Amino acid sequence: MTSAMEVLWKQALKTFSGRNSANFKLCQKNFEKLRALINNISAEDVKLEKQVLDFVQMQSAPMCVIDIFENQDITIAVFILKHGVTMPMHDHPGMHGLLKVIAGVIKIDSYSMQYADGDHIIKPNEEITAVKHPGIIVKDNDDACVLTPSxxxxxxISCVEGPAAFLDILSPPYNVDEYGKGSRLCTFFRIISSQRATNSDEKTENVQLMVIDSPPDFYSRSLKYLGPPLR
Ligand SMILES: [Fe+2]
Known part of the structure; x- marks a missing residue:
């Protein structure tokens, strides 16, 4: 029988196939199908058992990562955060992402950059204007969270009840060159000032962000994927 992970993987390949070509256009219908599939994924589907979660909590790294699949178009991985750990603010340049919590509870604070074309290359000392969306608490029976280039x-991401695990699909992967624009790097940020937005129904804030060096105390340990093979 085809596993839920295999079905998900095939749909992710289909949705993001050719992602790195200049004329790639995301098919919304395929994306919505993928979203529906990931919404139904549980810890059981990736064979993430309690012993593994207990191990994560006991070892020293703040986060463990289970790499499941990567090619030129997509990355699929499970991230497990120890209780109380916060994954520092970072970007996903030009990428789409789906994040499905499968264990524990996390809080996600999301930001949208103001020049939202997804094409901007961030310089080291640049100050960035962004909108901060209200934080959301996400647990394993909630739908996947979605991010886009804009x-x-x-x-x-903070682990409020841990260890907490989430399955992540990103496209294209970090470190893949997008039609000659260079490597796609993950940049970390911190807030330097914030101001409540007035012209919005949502409780958003306008924030100024500054690029910071990758936080040295935030590192990860890699764990083996024990779930069904993808073929
Ligand atoms: Fe992320």
């Missing part, structure tokens, strides 16, 4: 592309 919407909610930056986030900070």
């Amino acid at each position: 919407e909610r592309n930056l986030h900070e």
